[in-house]
Amino acid sequence: MPELEAASGSAEVLRLTGLRKSYAVGTPVESEVLHGIDFLIEQRDFAALIGPSGSGKSTLLNLLGLLDTPTVGEIHLLGEATSAMDDDARTALRGTALGFVFQFHHLLPAFSALENVLLPRMLRHGRPTAEDVGYARRLLADVGLEALAQRKPSQLSGGQQQRVAIARALMTQPRLLLADEPTGNLDTATAAEVFALFRRINREHRCAVLVVTHDPRLSGTCDRTIELVDGRIVSDKRSGSLA
Amino acid sequence: MISVFVALSVAFGIASVLAVSVVQRTREIGILRAMGSPRRQIERVFLLQGGVLGLLGSMAGAAAGYILVWTFNTFGPGLFPIPVAPALIPGAMAIATLAGVLAAAAPARRAARLDPVEAIRYA
Numbered sequence: 001m002p003e004l005e006a007a008s009g010s011a012e013v014l015r016l017t018g019l020r021k022s023y024a025v026g027t028p029v030e031s032e033v034l035h036g037i038d039f040l041i042e043q044r045d046f047a048a049l050i051g052p053s054g055s056g057k058s059t060l061l062n063l064l065g066l067l068d069t070p071t072v073g074e075i076h077l078l079g080e081a082t083s084a085m086d087d088d089a090r091t092a093l094r095g096t097a098l099g100f101v102f103q104f105h106h107l108l109p110a111f112s113a114l115e116n117v118l119l120p121r122m123l124r125h126g127r128p129t130a131e132d133v134g135y136a137r138r139l140l141a142d143v144g145l146e147a148l149a150q151r152k153p154s155q156l157s158g159g160q161q162q163r164v165a166i167a168r169a170l171m172t173q174p175r176l177l178l179a180d181e182p183t184g185n186l187d188t189a190t191a192a193e194v195f196a197l198f199r200r201i202n203r204e205h206r207c208a209v210l211v212v213t214h215d216p217r218l219s220g221t222c223d224r225t226i227e228l229v230d231g232r233i234v235s236d237k238r239s240g241s242l243a
Numbered sequence: 244m245i246s247v248f249v250a251l252s253v254a255f256g257i258a259s260v261l262a263v264s265v266v267q268r269t270r271e272i273g274i275l276r277a278m279g280s281p282r283r284q285i286e287r288v289f290l291l292q293g294g295v296l297g298l299l300g301s302m303a304g305a306a307a308g309y310i311l312v313w314t315f316n317t318f319g320p321g322l323f324p325i326p327v328a329p330a331l332i333p334g335a336m337a338i339a340t341l342a343g344v345l346a347a348a349a350p351a352r353r354a355a356r357l358d359p360v361e362a363i364r365y366a
Contacts, residue, residue, distance in 0.1 A: 067277060067359045088281055095279015102363065106274045120278045172279070 012079065013176045013208045014041040014064060019073035021059055033059050034231045037073070041176060041210060046202040048219035049212045051228035057212050058180065060228065064210065065098055065178050066090045078175060095124055099169030099207070101179040105161040107153040113140065113164045114149040120171045139167040142204075143197060159190035166197060170205060177201065179211040183218060195221055246335075253339055254346035257296050261289055261350035272354055273362025282355040289351035290344055297343020301336040 019037040024030045033056045041047065051057050062068040063075060066082055075082045078097055082090060107116045117136040118128045128136070140146050143163040145156075153161050162182060169177055179198065183191030195211075195218050202209045213219050227235045265272070272285055309327065316324050 062360045065277065067363075091276070091279055091281050094277070100277050102274075106270065106363070108271060108274075119275075123275065123278060123280045123284065168278075 011042040011044065012040060013043055013045075013077070015076040016040075016064070017074045017076070019060075019063065019070050019075065021056075021063060021068070022071045025071060032071075032231065034063075034070075037231075037233060039226065039233065039236060041208050043175065043206060043208050044202075045208045045210070045224055046199055046222050047208075047210050047224035047226060048222040049210060049226050049228060050214070050216070050219050055228045056231040057228055061178055061180050061210075061212055064176075065100060066094045095120065096172055097175050099172065099174035099177045101162070101165050101169050101177065101182045103181040103184040105153065105158075105165040107161055107164055107168070109153055112150050112152060113145060113156065113167075116153070116164055117167045117171055119168060124172075136167070136171060139170050140164070142170075142200075143167045158186055159193065162186060162190075162194055163197065166194070166201070170201065170207070173205070174207055176208045176210065179209070181212055181214065183213065183215065191215065191218060250338060250342050253297065253300065254342045256346075257293050257300075257343045258346040258350060260296065261293055261347050262353075264292070265289065265350045265354045268354075269357060269362050269365040272357050273359045273365065276357070276359035277363060285357075286351045286355040289354050290347045293343040293345075293347025293351070294340050295343070297340040297346075298336060300343075301339035304339075305332045305336060 016037050016039055019034055020032060021034040022030055022032040037060065049057055049060065059068070063070055066075070066077065070083060073083075077093060080093065082093065085093070107113075108119065111119070114133070114136055117139055118132060121128055121132050121136075125132075137146060137149060140149050143166055145160060145163055145167070148156060148160065153164070156164065162185075166177075166182075177198070182198075183194050186194065198209050198211060199221070201207055211218075211222065219225050222239075224236070224238045226233060275285065276282075309332070312325050312327050
């Protein structure tokens, strides 16, 4: 049975150093979107990344998720420098250390909720074992959907679909959960439920959570708020309740 | 000569079906890449799909052809019988399967090279 990982000696999960990202490099229209980002994500962090449209939030999230590479700077994930890694190494690290939740659930329509949760495991290890299936069921129970495990995504509500997507993101026991506007498609009450779920995951799964959100009510419930404006971090505050 | 053109048309047919399939599944490919699926795995999925299309298509074609020839030989005018060598069928199926895999090479490579960020945003 895969066990939830205990904390490693270091609380550092992700460290960004002098991160810059430019598009159309070497052309007359070259433009820099991120202008030197430095911050650290620790295992305890339940953080919101906020900022106006066009501030570079999605670009930054793609870099944090190893889906894109910085033009300058370094990203250390679990202590490993990632900029010199080839695509295979970054993909492997992404698949084990990171979980993703998107604005739209992006569940595969032909698969049941349980199969969707098992997918990250199957991609790396082939046919799931009985232990994998048991763990996936536990995750579905964690998000309150154990009874709906055999339903297809089309038979679930928007909030239920997003909770399946969250369970899927936890299947590989990631150290950092990255969520890009995960409640942008949900009503207020369901969005608050999803945020409460993120907080519980942060505590119970010992998994750092970084959520991009436009909603100040939701970002206000996080322990840390990082504000990005015009590609620069203008504030990085922890709430007073934390030591 | 005819069989060469038949093989070519099979290959082009499968290649066009798979090219459309890659476009339709762009977002799904992006999600799989984000979840840790390596490029080679994505490439294999489409190569396998090409091979399966070739195999299933040739099975259906062989069955339909066999029935038509049998019908012609049994109920036709009887002027001349059309011979069918049974050994030809597995050979033709093998060639069609291979043609399917080869035809899938270009769409599979395109799917594997998709940028996950762009693929996820694809509407």
